[in-house]
Amino acid sequence: MAGMLTVSLWRGGTEGRYVDYDVPMRETQTVLDIVTWVQRNCDATLSYRFACRVGMCGSCAMTVNGRPRWTCRTHVSKVVSRGRLTIGPLENLPVIKDLAADMRPFFEKWQQAKGRFAPSKTRSDPIERIAPDSAARVAADAAIECINCGVCYSACDTVRWNGDYLGPAALNRAWTLLNDVRDAGNVERLAAVATDGGCHACHSHQSCQEHCPLALNPTASIAGLKRRTAQAYLRGEIKP
Amino acid sequence: MNVRLYIWQRATAALMVPLLLVHIAVIFYATRKGLSASDILARTRGSVSWTLFYGVFVAAVSVHASIGLRTVLTEWSPLGQRTRDIAVVLFGLLLALLGFRAVVAVVLP
Amino acid sequence: MTIERIKTDILILGSGGAGLFAALHAHVADAALDIIVATKGLLGKCGCTRMVQGGYNVALHPGDSVERHFMDTIEGGKWLPHQELAWTLVTKAIERVTELENEIGCFFDRNPDGTLHGKAFAGQTFDRTVHKGDLTGIEIINRLMEQVWARPGLRRLEEHRAVALIPSRDGASIAGVLLIDIRTGDFRFVEAKAVLLATGGGPTMYRYHTPSGDKSMDGLAMALRAGLPLRDMEMVQFHPTGLYAGPDTRMTGTVLEEGLRGAGGHLLNGAMQRFMGNYDPHLERATRDVVSRAMYAEMRAGRTTPHGGLYIKMAHLGPDNVRRQFKGMVERCADCGFDLAGGLVEVVPTAHYFMGGVVCGVDTSTEIPGLFVAGEDASGMHGANRLGGNGVANSTVFGGIAGDTMPRWIAANPGHRAPDDAALGAEVARALHPFNARGGDLNRLRERLLDTMWNDVGVIRDRAGLERGLSALDEIEAEHNATGVADGNRAFNLTWHDWLNMRSLVETSRVIALAALGRENSRGAHFREDFPDAGDLASSTFTVARQKDERIAVTDEPVQFTIVRPGHSLLSDKTAAE
Amino acid sequence: MTLLAHRTRPLWIAALVHRLSGLALAVFLPFHFLALGLAISGEAQLESFLRWSEQPLVKMSEAVLLGVLAIHMLGGLRLLALENLAWREGQARLALLAVVAAMAVAFAFLASVF
């Protein structure tokens, strides 16, 4: 796979433009490698983010030919179209510089959704016995392996259109906790995701599910939240 | 949208499903038979069932559509929350008003 | 150059298992304390704790005991571990795992009866490795990260790089740390009553390496410059199966799971021969260091694949079976064009973990008052080899201890200490050095460093090679100092940081080479072809390196067998020590 | 700007169609009610309205409206099912099915009037 590739990279902050670079193609080359090549050989000031380089940290997500992806695990041959690649920062987040987005809103919403464990025990209590095939454990497991890469958040137009919307990843996390029998914070959590901008803002576009690199299904998690909040509301356990 | 609006919107949607199925059937029936205005009115006037049927529909659709509109305005318009809410409440009232007027017109003997 | 000055009670460098645990424990100990976590990447999304696949060693299963875990650790470490540290590690791990489950929210895998599942990990006499699938690190660090985000009292300085530990004006203690805000390129000096060094080592100066790209031994380079003693610096652990996808991809060097060999995978050389039989009766199932050395020897003898690596073959176990059992690995290989289930994947040994680090006490204190160390930056727990599963146990156990210790230390030693402003100014100038140099080729120079360390200070060592390596390091350092970075835009300038990374790597590489030269025997991860014997266990020594007046001195110190001596065991039953 | 890829996905388009159909109904319904309200001022008024609506063009637009109503209802049913029943794969296929069914209703209507 010899030859050259024309790569357009976003340069600048929220205001900026795409700049073209010619990059040699290699047999084993990921999108992250392309970006690295440009930084090392064309423009030393190119900014981007990565850490683990194997799809565990979710730091390297960018928009590649219009689609958010983890760039360290995306082979160029899989995404190149007519010898071209267009790479920008993640959508729906402020841009710090070039290809690096500011992830703070994403994590702030994760917290707003009460995306953190609320303990019911301490380290001096025995570890809870939980049957691996119990329904709640299975539901929690299905959604737990999120690497908070922000790909789903960036692919969701409801996030773009509704500034209050917590987004698929935060809600997916809330759903895993809701199924965690050890958790003691579920009333607050249900209330937090039942307000304006909570789970009910989701229109089931399913872009989150289609793009998640770990093949998680936030749409299903959010549907679960919609049911549980509705039940809780009807029983008078939460107020909107 | 919060959980209360959600429940109202989904509940009214679910309620409308059977109503609309019947309504569509009625449309087919009326056109197939080529019913005239007097034919129609003869069937509806004074009927408690039709009054209830279309009354419930109008109530449901007013609630459903105005909540739906609220969502669309939230996402697609620059309106502030207050203006948005006033606008959709007015829309809902208008729809209900016109709707009930139509029901009255069609079923009042 | 203006430097923004910030004051805080506790400054924590690094957001791996050690850094985040320290932050949470210190916050619990005294919620009024002002605590800052500064980290090179995004909070919890950088470093290696996230990358833990295998799991967490802990002796809490019926039939296991801390004594057994301890003996495995000591024997795995070839009798070099600091026994009190190792004992603290194995005993506290129980509390820490319970804390992770009950308070932090980690949801580890269970046995059918609902108790925690323990899996087998090489080099251990009991299946004690607690895990969440094969993505244990993500579960641990995500849960920790959420807890830190949830506490507004814990301030975060994300994408902040520590460049120097600044002493107090009287030179007696630490005053604070100089940092670069990566996003803006500006300097920040954080004055702190107590500082925790938890930047996680990271032997990324080797041609092939597994750790996260942000790790470049910065912490140890800073500690060296601050005059701290560094222990076991020759001990670099190599993992046998690093993915080899050529020089043009960052994927090269990343680790393919240990379990592939355990499940019966075959290693083949370029001539398609299974070669492990020539080296060890356990074949591919031999320990990490043995397999790594055999692979290195094959490669050195030129029996490689056309690209220069070796092959791992799984297909004989049934492609569908492999695909099911190693789903994550199969997908990862497929992403760079390899078929792990049905074909051959090229592999090389790869630098994985750094056993060496700052000398510390069981309370994580160092020689410098006010400075504490935990995680992969600390040393002594593992000796000559780290057991798989003891790495994350180490960072979380001692990170938590650091978080308990620092508030107490502050209570006993209140107040900030004025910094040595001259030192601060000098460190700023030093960090800006590349903007004043011109020319040079940083990328080519980095390649040279990677090759030098791989060839001369790597898996198999001897005096001639180490000396060659040391003189090459001198040349590399001189050239590096003459290599510049264009002073265009300092904001998020990765090339500037590449330059700084490289300086940390060169400085610590030299210590590795010197310590390796000093140890004239072969223990665990350190193998001298000219001294292949382990030497007398009872008179074991460990190396201590220290920089003074720009010179590094390496000394040998006797291991204190405070708990158990070679030839003995804490376990009474005979099956124990096999 | 490159086209954002998720906007070419069937389910995103399904949501757009659902929204536009809902809006279209919301715009149309007041006029529909207005027209039916004519009956209040006498049968003749309604009769002339019905006569007016005999025109082919009006019939055509009635068919379209019926289709829009059907697509919104069926699409809405899909959402109600997705939200309230156990997860089901193949949502894109279901959305397509809803479109096809709605078109069938509209055509059936056309067939019955012409």
Ligand SMILES: Cc1cc2nc3c(=O)[nH]c(=O)nc-3n(C[C@H](O)[C@H](O)[C@H](O)COP(=O)(O)OP(=O)(O)OC[C@H]3O[C@@H](n4cnc5c(N)ncnc54)[C@H](O)[C@@H]3O)c2cc1C
């Ligand atoms: C691929 C892989 C798999 C592993 N699997 C296992 C396993 O199964 N079991 C096990 O026990 N161990 C495993 N380990 C080892 C284990 O991950 C580490 O030993 C442990 O996580 C180290 O934790 P830490 O907190 O010390 O450092 P890290 O988690 O590495 O964190 C270091 C932090 O310091 C930051 N930092 C670095 N330099 C600076 C600077 N200059 N300024 C500011 N911040 C800085 C980094 O960005 C990062 O946040 C594995 C390691 C790797 C690489």
Ligand code: HEM
């Ligand atoms: C059986 C009939 C109906 C069903 C099952 C139904 C169902 C739904 C559902 C589930 C939604 C929510 C979509 C979302 O949030 O993504 C919705 C939205 C909406 N509906 Fe209906 N609906 C019906 C009839 C109507 C009617 C008759 C109108 C018009 C007056 C209408 C107008 C709207 C509007 C304007 C929206 C908002 C669209 C959006 O949010 O994208 N609906 N409908």
Ligand code: SF4
């Ligand atoms: S749900 Fe998937 S896409 Fe979204 S943040 Fe988590 S891993 Fe990324």
Ligand code: F3S
């Ligand atoms: S893409 Fe967005 S609208 Fe809902 S289903 Fe996913 S969060």
Ligand code: FES
């Ligand atoms: S660099 Fe970590 S997921 Fe890509």
